[in-house]
Amino acid sequence: MNYWLFKTEPDTFSIDDLINRPEQTEPWEGVRNYQARNFLRDEVAEGDHVFIYHSSCKLVGIAGIATVVRAGYADESQFDPDSAYYDPKADRDDPRWFRVDVKFKEKFARVLPLKTIKQMPDITNIGLVKKGHRLSIMPVDQQEWKTLSDAARQT
DNA sequence: GCCAACGTTGGC
DNA sequence: GCCAACGTTGGC
Numbered sequence: 001m002n003y004w005l006f007k008t009e010p011d012t013f014s015i016d017d018l019i020n021r022p023e024q025t026e027p028w029e030g031v032r033n034y035q036a037r038n039f040l041r042d043e044v045a046e047g048d049h050v051f052i053y054h055s056s057c058k059l060v061g062i063a064g065i066a067t068v069v070r071a072g073y074a075d076e077s078q079f080d081p082d083s084a085y086y087d088p089k090a091d092r093d094d095p096r097w098f099r100v101d102v103k104f105k106e107k108f109a110r111v112l113p114l115k116t117i118k119q120m121p122d123i124t125n126i127g128l129v130k131k132g133h134r135l136s137i138m139p140v141d142q143q144e145w146k147t148l149s150d151a152a153r154q155t
Numbered sequence: 156g157c158c159a160a161c162g163t164t165g166g167c
Numbered sequence: 168g169c170c171a172a173c174g175t176t177g178g179c
Contacts, residue, residue, distance in 0.1 A: 007177090033162075033176095056177055114178080134161060134176050 003140040004044060005051040005062070005126070006102070015052045015063040015107055024104035029075045030085040032097060036137035041072045041098040044137070050102055051140065051148070053128075054111060061113040062152060070101035112152040122147050 006028060008014065018026055031037055048068040054060060074095035077085035090096045118129050126148075127138035140148070 009177090035162095060178070131160080133178095136176090 002043065002045065002048045003050075003142060003145040004039070004048060004068075005053050005128070005138050005140050006066075007053045007055045007136045009056045010054045010063075011057060014054065015104070018052065018066065018102070018104045019107065021104075025069060025101055027075075027099045027101050029077045029097075029099040031075070031099070031136055032085065032087070033136060036135055037096075037098055039137045039139070040100055043139075044068055044072060044100050046071050049105070049145070051145075059111045059113065061111040061115075061117065062108070062148060063111050064107040065105045065149065066102040067105050068100050069103045072098040072100055075099040108152040110152075110155050112148065112155075116151070117148065120147065120151065 010016075013026070018024060028040075031040060046068055050066045050068060051062045052064050052066055054063050074092075075085070075097040076099075077083040078087040078090040078095065078097045079092060080086055085097075087096060114128065117123055117126070123129060123144055126140055126144050127133050127135055
């Protein structure tokens, strides 16, 4: 089992939106970065745990946890000319972009702020605090997952 | 809205 | 295959 962090802009899709979805489940689509795509296609597996991270907003940080309920499959939005994520070069027989389905698991009483995460001495490896922090899908190692989720539940 | 830190595109 | 120009991300 692996651990991940998925970024989302809460103005577009927040953890509360996930809670309000049917089955509290949502296809995580619109990822248009090759490195992130490779994670979704090759490594994110059913049963993996995911931090839901709110970016580009007032309260930047980790908002809660979701579980992967379906591993990587073609992101339909790449074929939809009406979608903001439409990719005219995408080929149905050889999809370029992938998505996974995630299901809500836990919402923290408070968002664990990025500022706090950066100040935690044991958190040195997560992509958020390193260079190249712009990746929208990133792995989290088990140790840091535990440290971060414990910290988020303490407040 | 600014701007640093990326990633992508395309001419050569 | 290089790299300048351009576009995007995301914290502040």
